[in-house]
Amino acid sequence: MNSPPLVSARNIDLSLNGKPVLQQVDLTIRPREIVTLIGPNGAGKTTLLRVVLGLQRPDRGEVDRAAGLRIGYMPQRMPLDLAFPISVKRFLLLAGAVSLDDLEQVLEEVGAAALLESPLQALSGGEFQRILLARALLRNPNLLVLDEPVQGVDVHGQVEIFRLLARIRDLHDSAILLVSHDLHLVMASTDRVICLNRHICCTGNPESVTRNPEFLQLFGAAAVQSLAIYSHDQAHRHEQCQHGDRI
């Protein structure tokens, strides 16, 4: 954990349409770390991703990006017009200078090799997420940023995608920052959870976060009790939960 961070955002304040969305938010992502943002709707999760991606300038605060940072981004939604004729192959080639070999290899990795020539419109929700992930991977990223990667995917597919993410971290030596709603799946495959509700409520490894009072308040004790937590890395250092002081 001592390597310099890939991205470090400090004291981020941001208001949209006069409403504060992010207040005093800090976020640091280190190489090979899987960080998950959770929080209720309107908590600023997607906005924080946009700040990290450089798509949104904060009102106050700084974002430092490491030299040599290569971001692969998987957006939340892809509004695809039926009037736009495009195949999976062509869509992936738009990622930049990629060879057909790279392309086939990445598709193999995400388990979508058979889809190479399919029209993009013909894909199911889960297939589409895999293709978006493949496009992000084609950038050979050291940071993958995923905005609700399992949205619109059935439970079986969700498990598969989370497994895929863990494998990708190992294969590509890539850090992963993701937004997710599904506490169960997130907890099983994350190094660090950040619970966001415009400010950072608490942060730490999955186990410690679920014991945090503010987390319990946000998600409800019942929901948290039903969480099956698989600690995948016993040696992982328990971080202190910072208690939010603004409510």
Add this chain to the structure above:
Amino acid sequence: MDDFFLRALLGGIGVAVVAGPFGSFVVWRRLAYFGDTLAHSAMLGIACGFLLHINLTLGVVAVGLLVALALHFMQRRRRLPGDTALGILSHASLSLGMVLLAFMDQVRFDLLGYLFGDILAISRSDILWIFSGGGISLVLLIVLWRPLLAITLHEDLARVEGVAVERTQLIFLALMALIVALMLKLVGLVLVTSLFIIPAATARKFTRTPETMALTASLTGCLAVAGGLWASLTWDTPAGPSIVLSATALFLVSSLLPDR
């Protein structure tokens, strides 16, 4: 066959070839109403042309560029829904053009020609405009093709991947303004959008890549121009609306054909 007919055919085909790929983007990016707004603002451009004694096409292009810029910045501030902003710009500029023209009582001009096109009166200088302006636009579009496709699919994703989104968008809008000005001669400001979208919509059914759709749209547009001119000559119908109707007929026939 007469000279004027050949000029009309040449100019019409020149415009249709350019309209194909641009029209495809109009369909993909849902810019039909934006095309309409550019076309309506042409009336203000014509008025400015008369007022300043400059070439009318130049006046139309200049006003179109201003409208495109105004729209670009109005949309970035997001105070108004896009179609509302377009509606205001569109009709305000059309009305301002009409009012200005009404003040210039010494100017004789053919209102119907501007509204519905006057392809049979196309001049050599019009042809020159179409081929030089259209040619430049096509070359620039080919240069911008890949970033434009990326932006069309997902703007933020394109931005993260390093596409110069703002610059690409602005150049594209400027090219649209130029092309609308070229299309006016053919079908007039009321019908411009139809020449963008009907051939592209016809082409969609038969194509599986963006490039083939753009080329097929060009080809469909050329057929529509030829068919419309022929109908206009045969039955003495107005040429602009005849071209639009022949494009519509092609669209209808294509939608009756079975899917590939």
